[in-house]
Amino acid sequence: MKTVLSGIQPSGQLTLGNYIGAMKNFVALQHEHQCYFMVVDLHAITVQQEPAKLREQSEAVAALYLAAGIDPVKSSVFIQSHVPQHAELGWILTTLTNMGELERMTQFKDKSEGKESVGAGLFVYPALMAADILIYNADLVPVGEDQKQHLELTRDLAGRFNHRFGEFFTIPEPYIPEVGARIMSLDDGSKKMSKSNPNPGSYIALLDEPSVIRKKISRATTDSGSDVRYDPANKPEVSNLMSIYSQCSGLSLSEVERRFEGQMYGAFKKELAEAVLSVIEPLQQRYRDIRESGELTRVLSQSAERAQEAAERTLTEVRHRMGFLPR
Ligand code: AQP
Numbered sequence: 001m002k003t004v005l006s007g008i009q010p011s012g013q014l015t016l017g018n019y020i021g022a023m024k025n026f027v028a029l030q031h032e033h034q035c036y037f038m039v040v041d042l043h044a045i046t047v048q049q050e051p052a053k054l055r056e057q058s059e060a061v062a063a064l065y066l067a068a069g070i071d072p073v074k075s076s077v078f079i080q081s082h083v084p085q086h087a088e089l090g091w092i093l094t095t096l097t098n099m100g101e102l103e104r105m106t107q108f109k110d111k112s113e114g115k116e117s118v119g120a121g122l123f124v125y126p127a128l129m130a131a132d133i134l135i136y137n138a139d140l141v142p143v144g145e146d147q148k149q150h151l152e153l154t155r156d157l158a159g160r161f162n163h164r165f166g167e168f169f170t171i172p173e174p175y176i177p178e179v180g181a182r183i184m185s186l187d188d189g190s191k192k193m194s195k196s197n198p199n200p201g202s203y204i205a206l207l208d209e210p211s212v213i214r215k216k217i218s219r220a221t222t223d224s225g226s227d228v229r230y231d232p233a234n235k236p237e238v239s240n241l242m243s244i245y246s247q248c249s250g251l252s253l254s255e256v257e258r259r260f261e262g263q264m265y266g267a268f269k270k271e272l273a274e275a276v277l278s279v280i281e282p283l284q285q286r287y288r289d290i291r292e293s294g295e296l297t298r299v300l301s302q303s304a305e306r307a308q309e310a311a312e313r314t315l316t317e318v319r320h321r322m323g324f325l326p327r
Contacts, residue, residue, distance in 0.1 A: 039065075044057075082304035134154065141172050
């Protein structure tokens with residue numbers, strides 16, 4: 001049994017990209033492994049968050065984990081800030097990280113691009129992400145393609161710590177799906193679908209009304225051609241819609257191609273909307289039930305307690321190896 005860890009930021013409404021690239025795999029992995037799934041609120045505050053919204057979104061992400069099918073008896077589902085050991089190990093790993101390594105992070109470049117002022121937290125957050133993973137000695141980290149670089153840094157930091165202070169941390173492996181690891185924006189096939197995109201038409205939120213989802217898909221950018229063909233280099237938008245269809249229907253990309261042979265984009269989009277809704281509508285129903293049941297607070301506090309025990313064990317050893325005086 002391997003240890004699996006991942007997290008999602010409560011920095012906006014979760015998108016279909018978060019579901020396909022990450023959550024769907026969390027659900028699949030929980031049956032065979034020991035899993036920790038977090039709502040990474042300490043990551044979300046690396047860009048400004050309005051307190052009331054952060055509270056609501058944190059609860060929404062936790063409820064969506066359960067609605068997507070994560071079983072809190074098998075897996076720990078908790079809020080990152082409820083386990084303060086993450087922040088301490090994050091600081092320790094920051095001191096082992098070089099500026100040049102952080103400067104190379106493409107997510108930092110993307111998120112800071114064109115901004116007059118950029119918080120230091122956004123710059124150093126990959127070290128906190130490394131702490132999230134290493135504190136449970138995770139073997140496997142299911143993430144979308146965009147997180148691959150951060151995971152490479154985590155591996156480097158684990159190796160650096162082990163080299164300086166003796167073998168201790170497990171070197172984690174990324175677990176990236178072959179299809180759907182990078183769901184693109186509905187209005188631009190060169191940008192990933194992102195919950196903090198100011199244009200809501202660019203993403204499908206998991207909690208969007210079905211009528212809104214149909215409208216967003218019908219307005220999604222395509223191209224001047226007419227064939228539903230998978231060709232990401234020349235037909236990025238249509239290929240992206242095909243990946244979404246494939247992930248929601250369970251058909252392979254070539255099966256999707258065959259199914260829509262000779263059909264126009266309009267017909268394809270109509271079926272796509274129904275395929276997306278066949279996944280999202282039951283999820284929304286479970287989400288509403290969970291929010292109404294009030295069970296979330298209990299789940300989150302029990303999981304945080306379990307996580308704290310494991311995290312404290314790791315941190316005690318780290319403090320000792322680094323020469324901190326015992327308390
Ligand atoms: N478009 C995507 N396609 C596939 N996977 C994706 N993920 C995010 N967007 C896509 C994966 O979802 C997990 C959680 O991501 P996150 O919320 O921690 O941060 P992110 O990667 O920065 O996601 P967003 O939606 O773009 O958030 P904002 O806009 O706040 O930065 C990760 O495993 C990620 O790979």
